[in-house]
Amino acid sequence: MRVLAIVHQADVTAGVFADVVTGRGHVLDHWAISAAPEPPAPIEDYGAVLVFGGAMHVDQEDRHGWLHDERLLLQRLLADEVPLLGVCLGGQLAAKALHGHVRRMPSPEIGWHVVELTPEAGSDPLFAHMPDRFPTFQWHLYRFELPEGAVPLARNERCLQAFRAGPAAWAVQFHAEVTHESVRHWLRSSDPAEDGVLDVARLLAETEERIRDWNDFGRDLCGRFLALAEATTAGRGATTRATSLRS
Numbered sequence: 001m002r003v004l005a006i007v008h009q010a011d012v013t014a015g016v017f018a019d020v021v022t023g024r025g026h027v028l029d030h031w032a033i034s035a036a037p038e039p040p041a042p043i044e045d046y047g048a049v050l051v052f053g054g055a056m057h058v059d060q061e062d063r064h065g066w067l068h069d070e071r072l073l074l075q076r077l078l079a080d081e082v083p084l085l086g087v088c089l090g091g092q093l094a095a096k097a098l099h100g101h102v103r104r105m106p107s108p109e110i111g112w113h114v115v116e117l118t119p120e121a122g123s124d125p126l127f128a129h130m131p132d133r134f135p136t137f138q139w140h141l142y143r144f145e146l147p148e149g150a151v152p153l154a155r156n157e158r159c160l161q162a163f164r165a166g167p168a169a170w171a172v173q174f175h176a177e178v179t180h181e182s183v184r185h186w187l188r189s190s191d192p193a194e195d196g197v198l199d200v201a202r203l204l205a206e207t208e209e210r211i212r213d214w215n216d217f218g219r220d221l222c223g224r225f226l227a228l229a230e231a232t233t234a235g236r237g238a239t240t241r242a243t244s245l246r247s
Helices: 016-023 066-079 089-097 119-123 180-188 200-246
Strands: 002-007 027-032 046-051 084-087 102-117 133-144 151-155 160-165 169-172
Touching: 002 016, 016 027, 016 200, 046 089, 046 200, 066 084, 066 089, 084 089, 089 102, 089 133, 089 160, 089 169, 102 119, 102 200, 119 151, 133 160, 133 200, 180 200
Parallel strands: 002 027, 002 046, 046 084, 084 169
Antiparallel strands: 102 133, 102 151, 151 160, 160 169
């Protein structure tokens, strides 16, 4: 299976998800969408799509014109029920593509924060086996609200943290893909005007303590997403073969 990773800036990439994709024998294509108008292969060739974060925001299409094109692409992928997992900005873009509201928060949510599953998560194919409460790494200034028809999966006191739209699309606000090096780099390059005053030493110490378990969580999340995408791709292949035999 070919997997597309849509990335918006060089320091926000697939992280530990990349190891899972290649470890399952798939091909992972990184698409820097702000620099190239087309993905490495035709979009129809991809059995799953991962959409990652970035410092830009969904309401900045006038500043980043490619955000408009990406929103239209996500609408197409969602309508075609291509397995999709959006992370942070990627989740917000998915919410906007579904005509959901994405709003700036009164203050950023950065660092390690606990989220809780909703009752609906118990029957979700991706979230059903997660613990009821778990710590997550966050770095966002905006939040998504639940699009019409979507299923809420996780939240905390700050915002909705995850939802599913249709049978095969998920959006998460937390950075399940992040690596230890990414956290260190983001903290070194953070913008006080945007991100507020951060206790860098505390966040680094907490990351040292939590990152190993968090990376295991991220690998498990990505692995379950890919398993669902594999099943979807296999099902479509069987349908195509059956149609061909009847024609």
